[in-house]
Amino acid sequence: MAEKKLMKGNEALAEGAIRAGCRFFAGYPITPQNEVPEYMSWRLPQVGGAFVQAESEVSAINMVYGAGATGVRCMTSSSSPGISLKQEGISYAAGADLPIFIGNVMRGGPGLGNIAGAQGDYWQATRGGGHGDYRTFVMAPNCVTELGNFPHKCFEVSFKYRIPSMVLADGILGQMMEPVEFKHPEIDPKTLTEPAWALGKCEGRNKRIVKSYDLKEGGVEIMVNERVQRYKQIEQNEVVYEEQMIEDADIVLVAYGISSRVCVAAMKQAREKGLKVGLLRPITLWPFPKARLIELSKRVKNFLVVEMSLGQMVEDVALAINGRANVHLHAKPGASVITADEVCKTMDKILKKEAKEYAAVK
Amino acid sequence: MYQGIRISGFGGQGVISAGVLLAQAGMMEGKEVSFFPAYGAEMRGGTANCSVVVATDQVSTPIVTAPDTAIVLNEPSLAKFEPMVKPGGLLIINTSLVNSKPTRKDIKILNVPCNEIAAELGNAKIMNMVAMGAFAAATGAVTVDAIAKALPKVYKKLKPEVIELNVKALKRGAEFKVN
Numbered sequence: 001m002a003e004k005k006l007m008k009g010n011e012a013l014a015e016g017a018i019r020a021g022c023r024f025f026a027g028y029p030i031t032p033q034n035e036v037p038e039y040m041s042w043r044l045p046q047v048g049g050a051f052v053q054a055e056s057e058v059s060a061i062n063m064v065y066g067a068g069a070t071g072v073r074c075m076t077s078s079s080s081p082g083i084s085l086k087q088e089g090i091s092y093a094a095g096a097d098l099p100i101f102i103g104n105v106m107r108g109g110p111g112l113g114n115i116a117g118a119q120g121d122y123w124q125a126t127r128g129g130g131h132g133d134y135r136t137f138v139m140a141p142n143c144v145t146e147l148g149n150f151p152h153k154c155f156e157v158s159f160k161y162r163i164p165s166m167v168l169a170d171g172i173l174g175q176m177m178e179p180v181e182f183k184h185p186e187i188d189p190k191t192l193t194e195p196a197w198a199l200g201k202c203e204g205r206n207k208r209i210v211k212s213y214d215l216k217e218g219g220v221e222i223m224v225n226e227r228v229q230r231y232k233q234i235e236q237n238e239v240v241y242e243e244q245m246i247e248d249a250d251i252v253l254v255a256y257g258i259s260s261r262v263c264v265a266a267m268k269q270a271r272e273k274g275l276k277v278g279l280l281r282p283i284t285l286w287p288f289p290k291a292r293l294i295e296l297s298k299r300v301k302n303f304l305v306v307e308m309s310l311g312q313m314v315e316d317v318a319l320a321i322n323g324r325a326n327v328h329l330h331a332k333p334g335a336s337v338i339t340a341d342e343v344c345k346t347m348d349k350i351l352k353k354e355a356k357e358y359a360a361v362k
Numbered sequence: 363m364y365q366g367i368r369i370s371g372f373g374g375q376g377v378i379s380a381g382v383l384l385a386q387a388g389m390m391e392g393k394e395v396s397f398f399p400a401y402g403a404e405m406r407g408g409t410a411n412c413s414v415v416v417a418t419d420q421v422s423t424p425i426v427t428a429p430d431t432a433i434v435l436n437e438p439s440l441a442k443f444e445p446m447v448k449p450g451g452l453l454i455i456n457t458s459l460v461n462s463k464p465t466r467k468d469i470k471i472l473n474v475p476c477n478e479i480a481a482e483l484g485n486a487k488i489m490n491m492v493a494m495g496a497f498a499a500a501t502g503a504v505t506v507d508a509i510a511k512a513l514p515k516v517y518k519k520l521k522p523e524v525i526e527l528n529v530k531a532l533k534r535g536a537e538f539k540v541n
Binding site for chain 1: 515
């Protein structure tokens with residue numbers, strides 16, 4: 001095992017992308033993700049890559065669109081308001097089936113919000129955010145090691161299914177330092193095969209076109225339906241989640257990212273008091289672990305969704321459970337931190353039947 | 363074992379680097395660690411602070427809201443962090459720059475004149491290491507030895523003689539005892 005290294009989450013995300021073969025980065029500064037471009041600016045030239053500090057978020061995403069169209073592994077990153085600015089470009093990349101990689105280190109919102117860690121971009125990340133019928137593959141790390149390792153999976157899925165992918169982190173994960181272990185062997189992009197659609201010199205081959213539009217009648221419908229087939233495969237093959245102490249649980253906590261770590265502490269506290277609490281942590285937010293929730297809801301009576309937003313993921317949980325169990329919500333918007341004690345209090349209320357459900361058993 | 367630490371002082375006193383150093387030392391001793399800086403809208407000359415956790419179990423949140431130990435290196439930090447310390451916890455005060463006295467009776471107080479000792483050793487910059495030495499000796503969360511070993515890992519460009527000076531500061535700090 002390689003020696004563990006103390007790293008900032010943002011740096012681990014950047015290094016992880018490079019190890020996964022990323023050789024182009026364009027971005028524009030914003031707290032709390034500034035260490036990503038800062039790291040890329042000196043590290044990418046070392047591996048023969050290119051770093052561009054663009055003049056805006058809009059140009060950064062479109063530079064990445066251009067790089068993605070040539071088939072290279074490329075990335076942009078930002079934090080919430082900056083990701084909003086990139087949405088048009090992300091929609092175009094989805095429409096052109098480009099495997100670009102995006103990092104969002106969330107901060108408080110809406111608007112300029114604040115610069116602390118938050119989870120208010122769940123809907124934006126999982127519902128498309130930009131215009132039109134499309135999906136992005138979204139992974140939510142909960143530690144610095146995962147920030148360093150998830151770019152590998154994101155690029156893999158992106159290139160396999162031709163879909164933009166995103167790591168959805170938050171300011172706490174981005175700013176904190178923890179021991180990190182890079183688990184995947186480093187990818188040398190020279191060893192990767194050029195995708196059959198990639199643009200470049202077309203000497204000796206037919207010309208290729210990358211575009212997100214088709215003005216023929218019914219053309220876009222055909223494009224979207226073809227893409228939906230790939231989305232279905234992703235939903236079937238690429239769901240990732242983690243479970244803890246779920247077997248005998250009376251209450252299942254559902255949380256992602258930094259909130260899931262608080263839930264682990266809450267779960268341990270509750271177990272010490274004899275409460276049977278388990279945890280389901282969605283790691284891919286899209287595709288969402290819907291099937292697993294359906295299965296669990298046949299046995300578990302109460303689910304408690306814990307998120308640092310007003311209640312966004314809770315909608316996906318309620319949709320999956322569809323009235324087979326009670327769904328409760330512990331929500332904290334505005335980039336305030338959730339504590340294990342608070343979660344325990346909410347669980348007590350649920351067990352004493354004093355809590356109002358978010359969605360009750362039908 | 364769980365030790366949640368808050369370090370606070372003026373920007374430039376080495377608050378952030380001392381925090382990284384503690385995390386590095388804890389990691390090298392095989393413990394679970396995290397470091398989290400208070401980043402953001404801080405003024406030049408204003409107060410900087412960070413959270414460090416050194417524990418045997420996985421760290422749930424890196425933001426320490428009720429520290430086992432608070433290390434305050436300047437006057438404004440005392441007012442901000444004294445009330446946060448856990449009952450029975452430890453407050454390390456840099457008496458060189460903190461004139462006010464703590465008011466709580468339910469916590470342990472460790473007074474260390476960090477700047478004076480650093481001046482005696484001939485380098486004002488190592489005042490943060492005096493505080494870290496006092497912390498290591500008082501809590502045992504990390505050892506002075508581990509911090510010394512972590513120094514060249516965190517400060518890769520430091521000359522051996524400067525590292526040696528930092529180690530001296532750690533050891534001087536470790537001589538202070540809780541009143």
